[in-house]
Amino acid sequence: MLGFILKRLVGLLPTLLGITLVAFGLIRLIPGDPIEVMMGERRLDADAHAELVKRMGLDQPLHVQYLDYVVKLAHGDLGQSLVSREPVSREFAALFPATVELAMVALLLALALGLALGMTAGLKRGSLFDQGVMGLATVGYSMPVFWWGLILIMYFSVGLSWTPVSGRIAIEYDIQRITGFMLIDSLLSGEEGAFASACRHLALPALVLGTSTMAVVARMTRSSMLEVLREDYIRTARAKGLSPARVVIVHGLRNALIPVLTVVGMQTGSLLAGAVLTETIFSWPGIGKWLIDSISRRDYPVVQAGILISACTFIAVNLLVDILYGVVNPRIRSHR
């Protein structure tokens, strides 16, 4: 097992190297003078311009710049924001848990509902329920994330005032940051109503972000379930006289989960991309909103770091899924 993980890690090295090249190239590929583009409206005199060129190392040959960049990365130095003058890594550390929290809750929601709906639809194949779920899944899969968010805000936040429009928690709560995850921190704070407020803030963004994943999981679970239920071992299990619930859940669902797991891994990409849109709509203070705000502020070091971090997160999650896959299905380990 350890050998399998090591082999996968080594296989990732060229990709990681490539990602650093992309992030490195981001600033250098901008047509024209990168400093002038970055500064935009903020005019610089010649001295300040030269100073900034020097500070960013743009006067060095490209390979020296790249090496410098990689060495700094290895030390955890992601550069400095042009706007706030804070180290990018510090800003990142403050925002990352918000995105992780949102994505995790969205994924859990998608898995819980997607698995239940998909399994039931598979068991009741051809029924009205099945057709309804599959129809909804197709709609959910085709839904423009940002519009879905706006519609939910329109009905639940503006129309019914059930949920707040933006942010992570109501402004009257001053939650001390312990883990960075608002759900946990608000519980730990012991303030009355803080946790409920955090939940209300999280509900719509998580639902919006989880919708397309939920649709994909439901579709995949249904088809995988249909496939598995035809297998001989299911008939054997039934013939042995096991209870229907046991047959469906232990013998059926467990085996049906393998392809679902792969799909969930592939969905991380759309979760990350969806997070950019969802966070923008709900003003959720996470990595996605940070990235988009930085682009409009022309804060290129932050954009560079944001892209790098997103790619690394994506790669890490896929690695995790690969490893999990190896755990669930031992045959995979020897094949790769």
Add this chain to the structure above:
Amino acid sequence: MSVHQPPAADASTALPYPSPLAEFWQGFAANRGALAALIVFASIALASILAPLLAPYDPTQQFRDALLTPPCWSAEGSTRFLLGTDELGRDMLSRLLHGGRVSLGIGLASVLMSMLPGVLLGLLAAFFQRSLSPAIMRVMDIMLALPGLLLAICVITVLGPGLVNTVIAIAIGALPGYTRLTRAAALAEINKEYVIASRVAGASTARLMFSTVLPNCMAPLIVNATLAFSSAILETAGLGFLGLGVQAPTPEWGTMLSAARDYIQRASWVVTLPGLTILVTVLAVNLMGDGLRDALDPKLKKLS
């Protein structure tokens, strides 16, 4: 067939098999949803193409006396603007029709721009497994390390927002999919007997690539192109919504939504209509993709 039949009998009636096209159509039409989707999509496409004729007004013309007029079915609406007007008094119907040209155009252009080089790279990777494949596939792995929309954002950061750059950004994001798919499909074909026979008969590599192997790899590619088309529409709208795509005043569905955000409390139709248009279009394309998959690749059918 009986042996007594004269050999000159009409071959098309004698053969029990329908022509490939007829067979394809049968498979596609068997899927009711796909057929309905085709009709819906064809109407949307036709309406977009004919937008200059159908649209009652110029999409950028501002009626200062009629800002945020509700659609004709609401109490305050008027038949002057069937779907109402936006915050600058522009006719929604005209903007949606013209927006279709932009959104569908970008989708089509980006599919072509990613499919052609993607397929070529995939074929090269399959035919030159020793020399070219490792390099090509490594680059594709790197491109796949960034989810589509983020890669597009990356490209926009460098190139700047705009219509053409949106096409380029989305095309770059979709390219690795085609390369991987083509390579996998071509690798499955390349050692089959008909390819070897063709090679032995002296066919050049280019001929083998494009006229022997490629036609047999088309089924998954067509299905992928359909799905890529729908996600291109979604991504175009997403970029437009983030302010990184097509810039105002060009009517584009996502850009329209972006501007509409501030009027969510007062004018629900400026939010609802563009999004509904995107949803219906994408849904139609996805359903068509399902039908295409059923018709072209029966092996995949059981997956749905």
